[in-house]
Amino acid sequence: EIVLTQSPGTLSVSLGERVTLSCRAGQTVSSTSLAWYQQKPGQAPRLLIYGTSTRATGIPDRFSGSGSGTDFTLTISRLEPEDFAVYFCQHYAYSSYTFGQGTKLEV
Amino acid sequence: QVTLRESGPALVKPTQTLTLTCTFSGFSLSTSGMCIGWIRQPPGKALEWLARIDWDDEKYSSTSVKSRLTISRDTSKNQVVLEMTNADPSDTATYFCARINTHAGTWNAFDVWGQGTTVTVSA
Secondary structure: OOOEEEEOOEEEOOOOOOEEEEEEEOOOOOHHHEEEEEEOOOOOOEEEEEOOOEEOOOOOOOEEEEEEOOEEEEEEOOOOHHHOOEEEEEEEEOOEEEEOOOEEEEO | OOEEEEEOOOEEOOOOOEEEEEEEEOOOOOOOOEEEEEEEEOOOOOOEEEEEEEOOOOEEEOOOOHHHEEEEEEOOOOEEEEEEOOOOHHHOEEEEEEEEEOOOOOOOOOOEEOOOEEEEEOO
16 A cells, blocks of 8 residues: 655645645656545545646635655645645546545645 | 435344344446445544445455454345444444446546434444
8 A cells, every 4th residue: 555645734824825745655656646635624625736746626726736756736826815724635547546644724 | 316225223232143234226236337435434543445245236345344244235235235243342333335437537436425324333
């Protein structure tokens, strides 16, 4: 099973700031199989990015994803108030899904 | 519009069988490429994938809980049922069902989620 490690666990940020979240895989993974989700308190996760860099339907263009091999990144170009949430990366391989432990963005 | 909704008991005693139902609309699980997965999240913790059932009735489960899980579907009712035997306090979590569309660009991600149902395992 591939382990995904997200860093940092919590990130203190400010409105308008550019933010970079990291997701590191324990071994090389396919970039087509890496996704990112946003989860707000009391809500279900929402798909943000799939295939490492493609935004899901309705996701603002301030969200972008990149990476390859073992290192993947979610970037928020200018933090908006509604972006304070927990972000999870997720990988799929061999009919199995794994999630990172999440990064929380706080004021 | 695609929607999913989880339902089940809020409280289960240890060793009992936990049964959760995912009722969905806006798509058919008989349509090629459609799948539904179950994911859980213990309080304050990360997401954990549990199982998946496909349009052709193929089933997959996480190795960590495989021996305790049964996933099934009723296509006439647009429902997927997850059964977990021998419930333990460590199974206390919010349980989500979510759609996977293997014929879309999002083929390896969960593109639509239910709101989740919270289950506590306690005597």
